[in-house]
Amino acid sequence: MALGEFELIERYFTRPVRRAALGVGDDCALLQLRPGMQLATSTDLLIEGRHFLSTVAPERLGHKALAVNLSDLAACGAEPLGFTLSLALPVADAAWLERFSQGLFALADAHGCELVGGDTTRGPLAVNVSIFGEVPTGQALLRSGARTGDDVYVSGTLGDARLALEAFRGGLVLPGDAFQRVRVALEQPQPRVALGLALRGLATSAIDVSDGLAGDLAHVLRRSGVGATLRLDALPRSEVLTAQPETWQRQCLLSGGDDYELLFTAPAHRRDAVQAAAESACVPVSRIGAIEPEPGLRLVDGRGHPVEWQLSGFDHFRT
Incomplete structure (x- = not known):
């Protein structure tokens, strides 16, 4: 029996949140920043054949989809909070989704970063993650600060x-x-x-x-x-x-x-x-x-x- 969109989300991508005020299930997620913190956000789109090969193991693809976004937070000196996931799938294959979500959540759990929303649709395989983190006001690492002698x-x-x-x-x-x-x-x-x-x-x-x-x-x-x-x-x-x-x-x-x-x-x-x-x-x-x-x-x-x-x-x- 084929998986429907909402069954897919419920089975593989819905988890209780601890740090976010509101996660998967509503039109918007809610993130609560601590006083004196700024929101850091980034997004990356991975498309089969352009950013990853069809031979990649699903759990590794789930890992990489989040890793490239966590890397952006790292470059900003930001602490991860949560992320959204959008998936285009040619078919809702249960075995593939199980392995993909395992790789995704293993890395997410290692960094205390929660899945708080997203979207799914039918189409050529593509994975888009948008990530959110926090950094003390004025302390973000930027590309513009290098100085002579550094x-x-x-x-x-x-x-x-x-x-x-x-x-x-x-x-x-x-x-x-x-x-x-x-x-x-x-x-x-x-x-x-x-x-x-x-x-x-x-x-x-x-x-x-x-x-x-x-x-x-x-x-x-x-x-x-x-x-x-x-x-x-x-x-x-x-x-x-x-x-x-x-x-x-x-x-x-x-x-x-x-x-x-x-x-x-x-x-x-x-x-x-x-x-x-x-x-x-x-x-x-x-x-x-x-x-x-x-x-x-x-x-x-x-x-x-x-x-x-x-x-x-x-x-x-x-x-």
């Missing part, structure tokens, strides 16, 4: 998601174990919420790396009116990526996208505080360059020699 940092490692995508496309061949490791990076990214919270009052700017390191850092530089030099040898990479030819490494590190790591700047004299924040969040961070007054983004090797490279990020309407 260090540039990135969390985790870069490039594995792009490496996995190229393996899926047949552009390169990876051994089974290596492929599975980078596939997790593509399909199940880990949002750096705890790190974003720890960087409030410390980082001068922040952005999450969703469209590639070069492209996302360029957003910060433009908004801040500064430039930067990055050290190629300092860009953090996994053992799997390190084993690839240098050309592939640079492409994945600089223009890969889908990393969902935090890219941020902080004053050079706060290096110990940055390291303490990273340790408190249990997330490694790497110092990869410095902010400079001259506009533009430059790349140097381990000896400080300029590296010529086409620095660009992902663009949905140019790619």
